[in-house]
Amino acid sequence: MSNREITAEMLIKRYGDFAAVNEVSFKVSDGEIFGFLGPNGAGKSTIVSILTTLALPTGGRATVGGYDVVTQADDVRQIAGVALQEIGLDPLMKSLEMLTIQGQLFGMSRRQAQDRAMELLHLVKLEKFTDRAVGKYSGGMRRRLDLALALVHEPYVLFLDEPTTGLDPASRRDIWEEVRRLNRDKGVTIFLTTQYLEEADELADRLAIIDAGKIVAEGTPSSLKASLGGESINLTFLDAAAVETAKAQLNGLANKMQVDRNTLRLYLPGAAAAVPTAVAKLQGAGIDLVSLTLTQPTLDDVFLEVTGQRFSADVKTEDTAEEVA
Amino acid sequence: MATIQTTTTGAIKLAGKRTRHTARMPFLWQVSMMAWRAIRITLRTPAEFLPGVFISVFFLFIYQDTLGNASGFLPGLAGKSYLGFILPLSVISTALSGASLAGQSIVRDIDNGYFDKLSLTPVSRSALVLGPMLAGALLLAFQALIVVVLGVILGLRPETGVGGIFTLLGYALLTGLAFSGFTVGIALLTGSPGATAGSSFLFFPLSFLTATFVPLDLLSGWIQTAATYNPITYILEAMRHLMLEGWDIEIMTRGFLSCLLMAAVTYSFALYGMRVRVRRK
Numbered sequence: 001m002s003n004r005e006i007t008a009e010m011l012i013k014r015y016g017d018f019a020a021v022n023e024v025s026f027k028v029s030d031g032e033i034f035g036f037l038g039p040n041g042a043g044k045s046t047i048v049s050i051l052t053t054l055a056l057p058t059g060g061r062a063t064v065g066g067y068d069v070v071t072q073a074d075d076v077r078q079i080a081g082v083a084l085q086e087i088g089l090d091p092l093m094k095s096l097e098m099l100t101i102q103g104q105l106f107g108m109s110r111r112q113a114q115d116r117a118m119e120l121l122h123l124v125k126l127e128k129f130t131d132r133a134v135g136k137y138s139g140g141m142r143r144r145l146d147l148a149l150a151l152v153h154e155p156y157v158l159f160l161d162e163p164t165t166g167l168d169p170a171s172r173r174d175i176w177e178e179v180r181r182l183n184r185d186k187g188v189t190i191f192l193t194t195q196y197l198e199e200a201d202e203l204a205d206r207l208a209i210i211d212a213g214k215i216v217a218e219g220t221p222s223s224l225k226a227s228l229g230g231e232s233i234n235l236t237f238l239d240a241a242a243v244e245t246a247k248a249q250l251n252g253l254a255n256k257m258q259v260d261r262n263t264l265r266l267y268l269p270g271a272a273a274a275v276p277t278a279v280a281k282l283q284g285a286g287i288d289l290v291s292l293t294l295t296q297p298t299l300d301d302v303f304l305e306v307t308g309q310r311f312s313a314d315v316k317t318e319d320t321a322e323e324v325a
Numbered sequence: 326m327a328t329i330q331t332t333t334t335g336a337i338k339l340a341g342k343r344t345r346h347t348a349r350m351p352f353l354w355q356v357s358m359m360a361w362r363a364i365r366i367t368l369r370t371p372a373e374f375l376p377g378v379f380i381s382v383f384f385l386f387i388y389q390d391t392l393g394n395a396s397g398f399l400p401g402l403a404g405k406s407y408l409g410f411i412l413p414l415s416v417i418s419t420a421l422s423g424a425s426l427a428g429q430s431i432v433r434d435i436d437n438g439y440f441d442k443l444s445l446t447p448v449s450r451s452a453l454v455l456g457p458m459l460a461g462a463l464l465l466a467f468q469a470l471i472v473v474v475l476g477v478i479l480g481l482r483p484e485t486g487v488g489g490i491f492t493l494l495g496y497a498l499l500t501g502l503a504f505s506g507f508t509v510g511i512a513l514l515t516g517s518p519g520a521t522a523g524s525s526f527l528f529f530p531l532s533f534l535t536a537t538f539v540p541l542d543l544l545s546g547w548i549q550t551a552a553t554y555n556p557i558t559y560i561l562e563a564m565r566h567l568m569l570e571g572w573d574i575e576i577m578t579r580g581f582l583s584c585l586l587m588a589a590v591t592y593s594f595a596l597y598g599m600r601v602r603v604r605r606k
Contacts, residue, residue, distance in 0.1 A: 092366045092369050
């Protein structure tokens with residue numbers, strides 16, 4: 001019985017003594033975008049190659065769309081689309097040719113395959129470059145074509161292995177847009193690996209953090225961040241005297257208060273919800289506010305918490321600024 | 326707005342949604358499509374196949390001009406065209422020097438990752454092997470055609486006429502298929518461009534351990550023994566007979582079977598290579 005789920009139970013992949021994937025279990029539901037976040041060499045690509053039938057697990061069991069990836073590989077290939085980290089394009093071919101061949105290999109007539117190819121080229125905004133050799137495409141164009149190739153046979157489940165690694169921010173946004181659209185409009189279940197915290201945050205409904213072959217945390221991006229309880233309201237005033245007055249006024253609102261020059265930080269869970277109360281109290285006391293920002297813990301903080309190390313790739317602070325007039 | 330409707334077969338289909346393509350392409354279609362693709366790609370890199378044509382033409386001139394005048398001294402060849410005797414050898418050399426084209430196209434696919442992409446489609450493994458083999462063979466037959474046309478310009482008048490020339494090209498095609506299978510197998514097993522380019526040289530001894538420059542019965546000792554068991558001997562013999570003597574069913578059949586035997590062996594080897602390559606680890 002076919003569905004759109006992905007399951008893994010105690011999946012193991014060993015190379016000699018080294019366990020690239022060590023007893024990994026998870027379940028991705030129908031229509032979900034599931035992110036696998038981890039640094040280079042954490043085992044992400046190995047899991048993708050097992051799930052997409054390119055490699056065999058050493059132990060454990062996995063299914064894609066209800067089909068066993070070991071014993072029903074052909075069925076898995078029919079319903080799964082794959083865009084690997086190493087883009088598999090022939091530089092001498094043209095995009096239209098490659099998509100047409102792909103369609104025909106999945107059983108379409110030449111005509112059907114060509115129609116489908118044009119449809120996909122429009123979708124990934126490459127319709128103007130059908131006649132250019134793929135070798136002359138930019139990195140972003142190659143990624144988009146690779147994505148189109150993965151979609152030719154209208155897969156129910158899509159595997160994207162680091163789909164935006166090495167792309168410029170604009171191309172990255174394009175891919176994100178496309179992934180969301182596929183998920184929203186076609187109900188495609190998406191399994192995505194990434195080493196970008198921002199990407200996982202942006203796309204994934206749910207994510208697992210993987211480090212050294214093991215899942216170390218799992219949940220929605222916001223629940224993972226909330227679990228740290230590091231949210232804060234940051235209030236900046238004109239001078240130190242105003243800070244002191246404000247501190248006295250707001251006493252009892254937060255778990256912890258911290259003064260940093262003219263800025264007062266209030267640490268409390270559900271910080272956003274407490275903003276109106278804080279602002280009302282300050283107005284009541286006639287204290288002028290220069291700025292107000294909210295800080296949420298980042299996935300990087302989560303990663304630090306669960307693995308004891310920082311992500312080296314892109315450490316960013318994600319401040320959600322909210323100006324108060 | 327998808328409405329569920331029941332088709333006459335009783336299957337449930339979502340209206341307004343494309344039906345899934347689960348059908349498989351017929352095998353021969355797969356083969357010809359993969360072959361067509363390989364040919365187009367090769368033609369986009371003329372630097373890969375032009376040297377082969379050049380070498381064959383070169384050999385033809387060299388053999389003709391250095392040995393042509395000596396042919397009168399060779400028993401059995403007196404009064405006959407040495408060009409007709411040596412041209413089949415040139416055709417074989419063409420097949421040899423160009424055979425790695427087929428393997429190279431596979432190595433390139435492995436290298437750029439397109440091979441993985443193909444192997445994740447429902448395409449038949451045999452079609453992935455046969456496609457490039459057939460493409461290689463067709464390219465070699467085309468190169469052989471150039472050699473033959475040149476031969477005709479140089480004065481070759483085959484005993485069997487135009488029909489003979491086409492039959493000769495048929496032999497060239499089958500020989501090319503056989504050699505291509507070998508380089509495809511090496512390509513799949515090693516994934517290395519160097520090993521694949523070098524692999525066709527392994528066949529070079531075969532083209533000399535045969536009735537290369539003189540008829541078989543003029544050979545002696547171990548070379549004659551080797552030549553007797555070398556299938557190329559019989560392919561050469563069939564082609565030469567076409568050029569110099571005329572039609573002979575027995576000789577032609579022997580040549581044809583030798584081609585088929587070689588092609589069957591190398592195809593099996595290439596399939597084995599494919600099995601090793603796509604075996605999941």
